[in-house]
Amino acid sequence: MSLCKGKEKRGKAAYHGASPVVSAAKFYDYDLVLEKYRDLDVETVREAIKHYKEFQGKCEKRGLSVHSVYKKPREWNDNQRYYVFEFGNAYCNIEKEVHIPSSMQHKPRIVCDFMKRKIFDEVVAEADRIEEETRPQREAEEKRRKEKNAYQASHTIPDLAEEDRQALFAFLEKELEKSECDGTLRLSREWLHTRFNDPEKELAAEIYLEKHGGFCDCEVIMNVKNN
Numbered sequence: 597m598s599l600c601k602g603k604e605k606r607g608k609a610a611y612h613g614a615s616p617v618v619s620a621a622k623f624y625d626y627d628l629v630l631e632k633y634r635d636l637d638v639e640t641v642r643e644a645i646k647h648y649k650e651f652q653g654k655c656e657k658r659g660l661s662v663h664s665v666y667k668k669p670r671e672w673n674d675n676q677r678y679y680v681f682e683f684g685n686a687y688c689n690i691e692k693e694v695h696i697p698s699s700m701q702h703k704p705r706i707v708c709d710f711m712k713r714k715i716f717d718e719v720v721a722e723a724d725r726i727e728e729e730t731r732p733q734r735e736a737e738e739k740r741r742k743e744k745n746a747y748q749a750s751h752t753i754p755d756l757a758e759e760d761r762q763a764l765f766a767f768l769e770k771e772l773e774k775s776e777c778d779g780t781l782r783l784s785r786e787w788l789h790t791r792f793n794d795p796e797k798e799l800a801a802e803i804y805l806e807k808h809g810g811f812c813d814c815e816v817i818m819n820v821k822n823n
């Protein structure tokens with residue numbers, strides 16, 4: 597079963613085929629910042645880290661954080677080299693490959709300097725588009741959240757019957773084989789609606805799931821089932 601994106605632990609450079617010639621590469625905050633310097637003198641390293649921090653700042657200004665920077669593991673028949681930049685915010689994760697020109701191979705490289713403005717603007721535009729596209733869903737979730745808070749404040753939440761729990765878990769396990777958890781209780785709600793067809797009971801059952809650590813479908817399996 598795959599976990600939803602938000603809960604995936606982001607892999608940092610160390611896990612992404614970092615250059616075996618470690619002495620020629622330099623990592624900062626687990627991201628690749630510098631390559632192919634024969635002698636890693638303090639000044640060069642400082643310079644690379646400065647560029648990297650400026651790059652981080654530029655991303656933050658656009659509402660993005662740098663999740664990971666690493667060298668793309670190379671296919672056996674591929675002579676081209678790429679850096680991979682992974683960005684993210686609360687709404688999305690964006691991965692961008694940046695080509696390393698052959699003229700730059702074997703030359704000293706400050707990695708973040710390869711993220712050119714045009715490519716960066718594409719990343720920002722994509723992030724904005726995703727934020728806009730997912731807005732209705734976020735608003736619906738927010739509305740549902742308020743409903744749940746109001747209900748919980750004035751009602752006792754009953755336990756979900758054991759046979760319902762088991763049937764729900766079985767349903768979710770089957771569905772999450774087919775599609776990824778989207779970070780909401782979408783599938784659980786679908787099942788609860790079929791089971792109860794009663795808005796109040798569905799709401800109470802959803803609150804029950806959250807009270808046991810199930811704030812999205814994959815967490816229902818991980819936390820509610822295994823508690």
Ligand SMILES: [Zn+2]
Pocket residue numbers: 599600603777778779780812813814815
């Ligand atoms: Zn999930």
